[in-house]
Amino acid sequence: MSKEIKVSPRTPKGFIEYLPEDQILFSEMFQKIRSTYELFGFTPIETPATELTEILLAKAGRETDKQIYHLAKKGEQISLHFDLTVPLARYVAQHYDKLTFPFRRYQMQKVWRGERNQKARFREFYQCDIDVIGSNNLLVDAEIPSVIHAVFVALGFSNFTIRVNNRKVLNGFFEHLNILDISKEVLRIIDKIDKIGKESVSKELQTLGLKKDKSDAILRFIDIKGDNADTISQLKLLGANNTTLNEGIVELETLCRYIEMFGVPAFCYKIDLSIARGLDYYTGTVYETVLNDYPDIGSICSGGRYDDLASYYTNKKLPGVGISIGLSRLFFKLREAGVIQPSKSTPSVVLVSQLDATYLPNCLDIARKIRAKGINAEVYFESDKIGKQVKYANRLKISYVVIIGEQEVLSGKISVKSMITGEQRLMTVEELTGLIAVTE
Amino acid sequence: MSKEIKVSPRTPKGFIEYLPEDQILFSEMFQKIRSTYELFGFTPIETPATELTEILLAKAGRETDKQIYHLAKKGEQISLHFDLTVPLARYVAQHYDKLTFPFRRYQMQKVWRGERNQKARFREFYQCDIDVIGSNNLLVDAEIPSVIHAVFVALGFSNFTIRVNNRKVLNGFFEHLNILDISKEVLRIIDKIDKIGKESVSKELQTLGLKKDKSDAILRFIDIKGDNADTISQLKLLGANNTTLNEGIVELETLCRYIEMFGVPAFCYKIDLSIARGLDYYTGTVYETVLNDYPDIGSICSGGRYDDLASYYTNKKLPGVGISIGLSRLFFKLREAGVIQPSKSTPSVVLVSQLDATYLPNCLDIARKIRAKGINAEVYFESDKIGKQVKYANRLKISYVVIIGEQEVLSGKISVKSMITGEQRLMTVEELTGLIAVTE
Known part of the structure; x- marks a missing residue:
């Protein structure tokens, strides 16, 4: 059956796959996120x-269109989704009458983007999204950080900050400066402040035609520092008599009070006026999350409130709040950093x-x-020397090797070799399962 | 933001999605299969x-090629996988040195096939596969039915039959009849016996140029009935002195003895000589599984042993055994049948x-x-009348509604309304979580 010409086994560029040890780790993170989402009643x-x-x-805008993978097939023109938000919008519009x-x-789920191939820029990656659709209630905005907090605690992190802002604060301030017509461009520049620094932002703002006093005002604004109460005070002291801005300030203040009520520790969330997020989409609260010990990873969980999810597919107005964790990228970065x-x-x-x-029947x-106790166990089927069998367990990092010979069968017990301590003892099956239930 | 022209929200033909209640059921089945596979140490x-x-x-043969979804993108020519076997072969060949x-x-995972659109023929569906690669040991063949058994018991089924056969028995018998050169065609016809019946099979066999005595011999062969011991006896009594056939008979006999040793109940597995499975691929044991109360669903779990998994990508000889559950189709059929x-x-x-x-802080x-007890709970955030809140719980089939008012806050207890019995009682949070731990 052996062929002369083989196809060299490899994956397409920008598509990642893992060896079992990493896949297990990835799956564990995936399941923790999943069960935390379910803990809060997300379906x-x-x-x-x-x-x-x-x-x-x-x-999709033109930029996104370029990234879409279209399928070459006769019949309907179909393409791979590039995020989970458009499918959600379509889903809710389509099944509106059957949803509560x-x-x-x-x-x-996985999403696909035909991006230029860069390190840690995958063409296929998992997004882990939650959204609450159909409520304007600010309590919903405040619950989101409590979910983010629970997720990252479940993943074993403690030193992270959920940065919050409100688009009305930004928009209102821009209205006040009379630069609302170029707010998209301004936001796009502000969004880069972590990457390029203040001076470059100031320069770029001025290339938009902004006078120095206005670009200074913008920089002062996004530079407002202090704890959340300080920030709110300083925003109020701006004295910009603008309705949208004032609404945003009140929402942000209320949001912080609510987040506290949701039991999120004070050191885990913080107002950050430099956060803009998606340009057209978000209309109220916005979120970003950073691991303080690994700032280079950037935001690991982002989202916000939107007025109208599915306006392209339905006339029903669907406000909501949502966040997304880009798990594939997060996993890659954490793994790379040795975290x-x-x-x-x-x-x-x-x-x-x-x-x-x-003794095979006994082994089985x-x-x-x-x-039967819910403990994962496999049997070594090859007739290899015990040394080779133990080596197999060692390579796969299996914690316990059970050995059954004449002595064991006669005594009704089993020999258990701990691969962690190297110790070997005779015990009952119940003792072993009890031991594992405690330690694993 | 409302647009005049909306795009009608719908999914592509042949692609299925579920409302939350069905998605939850699907996910539960998915997780049960997953955890059973892990219970047996599959990674x-x-x-x-x-x-x-x-x-x-x-x-892929020409037939498969027609079904493949190619991606229309510059650069490397890539396509969606149509099964998980080819990716497995490529994966094992590629990572051979790093695997144990x-x-x-x-x-x-999901796989995609651009099939003609028919009922319950999906263009996107889940396959749930296990394989053991790198062993010629018949114990591995015998373990597979024990995994199949555990999976379907976990899914709540008891009346199913794992049908087993061995390709060497078929091939050896064909050698004996001197029809090995047309065995593919013969197998393809035999494979249809459940659908078209004996007479049509006989007719079709004769159109291949087979004399009546040979087509009769084939029909007698696949009609061998009785329990497993009977079948083995009758095979031995065929008296066909063919090495491959005799090897197959011995393997089948040993397999059955082993399956019993693995603890699979006798009524759950049966030799069925009519099973051929994939024409080129399998070389030894083959499996099919049927729900006896729903024979129309056809095989719900199939597979077999192969000599050489990845001959297209490597010179390493990789024998193995594997099975696949087509979960999307199984789910659809079970749901349709009301099972x-x-x-x-x-x-x-x-x-x-x-x-x-x-009392919101108390509620939170x-x-x-x-x-904190691992029980999924959500909070109703809108200031609606309690009747509307209970209705929401009812629509979503939430088992318990917790009500907190002055009395509850003062007593340090909570009112719990059971949505199953309608009964409402005052209790502690611990009493509620204890109750749920017992009942859910």
């Missing part, structure tokens, strides 16, 4: 990987080894009893 | 949705309602305490 939905191209393009609002949904490390290459906690084929019976 | 891998087209086409063998992997029913529209078990904004505190 799962899953949309197809593809949408009709006209659905995707209804909203406020609609709390989570969605954790997370794989610890096992198999879900198996126990390897039942095989000393002698005679023991494995069944261990699994 | 997760996930490959990209796309492969280089040359990788996919190395193995026997390599026990599971993989549960499974959704029971909830949200993961939330508890809704903490809001009688009065004054109670919700946090419930979640």
Whole structure:
């Protein structure tokens, strides 16, 4: 069957896959995010990987269009989704009458973007989104940071900051400066402040035709510092008598009071007036989240409030709030920084080894009893020397090797070798499963 | 923002998505399969949705090629995978040096096929695969039915049959009849016996140029009935002195003895000589699984042993055994037949309602305490009448509504309304979480 010409086995550029040890670690993070979302009563939905191209393009700008993977197939023109927000909008518009609002949904799927190939810029990656659709209530905005907090605590982090802002504050301030017509350009420049610094932002602002006094005012504005109460005070002291700005300040103040009520520790959230997020989309509260020890990773969880989710597909007005965790990128960055490390290459906690084929029925019976307690266990089927079997357990980082021979069968017990301590003891199956229930 | 022209919200033809209640049910089945695979020590891998087209086409026949979704993008020519076997072969060939063998992997991902659009023929569907690569040991063949058994028991089924056969028995018998050169065509016809019946199979066999005595012999062969011991006896009595056939008979006999040793109940597996499975691919044991109460659904879990997984990508000889559950189709069919029913529209078990904004801090505190016990709980944020809040819980099939008012705050207890019994009682948070731990 061997062919002369082989196709060299490799993945397409920009598409990533992991060895089992990393895949297990990735899956664990995925499941923790999932179960935390469910803990807060978010309900799962899953949309197809593809949408009709006209659905995707209804909203997508030209920049996004370039990134879309279209499928070359006769019949309907379909494309791979590039985010989970457009599919959500289409889903809610399509199934509106069958959904209960406020609609709390989570969605954790791959999305595809034909981006230029750069390091840690994947063409296929997971997004883990939650949204609450159909409520204007600021309590919903305040719940989001409590979910973000719970997720990152579940993932083992403690030193992170959820940065919050409100688009009305920004927009109102721009109205006040009479630069609302170029706010998109201004926001795009402000958004780069972490990357390029104040001076470059000031320069870029002036290339927009802004006088120095206005670009200074903008820089002073986004430079407002202090704790949340200070920030609110300084915003009020701006004395800019603008309705939108004042509304934004009140919302931001209320939001902070609510977030506290939701039990998020004070050191975990902070007003940051430099956060703008998506240019057209967000209309109220916006969020970014940073790991304070790894600022280079950038925002690991972002989102905000929008007025109208699905205006391209329905006349129903659907306000909401949502966030997204780009898990593939986060995983890659954390792994690269050595923050997370794989610890096992198999879900198996126990390897039942095989000393002698005679005792195989006993081995299988023991494995069944261990699994009956919900503990992952595999049996070594090859007739290899015990040393090779232990080596296999060692390579896969399996914690316990069970050995069954004449002595064990006669005594009704099993020999258990701990791969962590190297110690070997005779015990009952129940003692082993009890031990694992405590330690794993 | 409202646009005059809306794009009608809909999914592409042949692509399915579910409302939350069905999505929850689907996810539960998915998780049960996943955790059962892990219970047996299968390790997760996930490959990209796309492969280089040359990788996919190395193995795919012309029929498959027609079904492949190619991506219309400059640069590398890539396509969506149409199964998980080709990606597995590529993965093992590519990462061979970093894997530990026997390599026990599971993989549960969507695959795509541009099939003609028919009912329950999806263009996007989940496959849930396990394979053990790198072992010729028949114990591995025998373990597979024990995994299939555990999966379907976990899914709530008891009346199913795992049908087993061995390709060597078929091939050896064909050698004996001197029809090995047309065995593909013969197998293709035999494979249809459940659908078209014996007579049509006989006719079709004769159109291949087979004399009546040979087509009769084939029909007698695949009609061998009885329990597994009977079948083996009758095979031996065929008296066909063919090495491959005799090897197959011995393997089948040993397999059955092993399956029993693995603890699979005798009524759950059966030799069925009519099973051929994939024409070129399988070389030894083959499996199909049917729900006896729903024979129309066809095989719900199939697979077999192969000699050489990745001959297109490597010179390394990689024998293995694997099975696949087509979960999307299975789910659709079970749902259609009314075998499974959704029971909830949200993961939330508890809704903490809001009688009065004054008590909101208490509500949030109670919700946090419930979640701390791992119980999914959401808070009703809108200031609606309690009747509307209870209705919301009812629509989403949330089991318990917590009500907190003056009396509750003063007593340090909570009122809990059971949405199942309608009964309402005052209790502590611990009593509620204890109750749920027992019942849910």
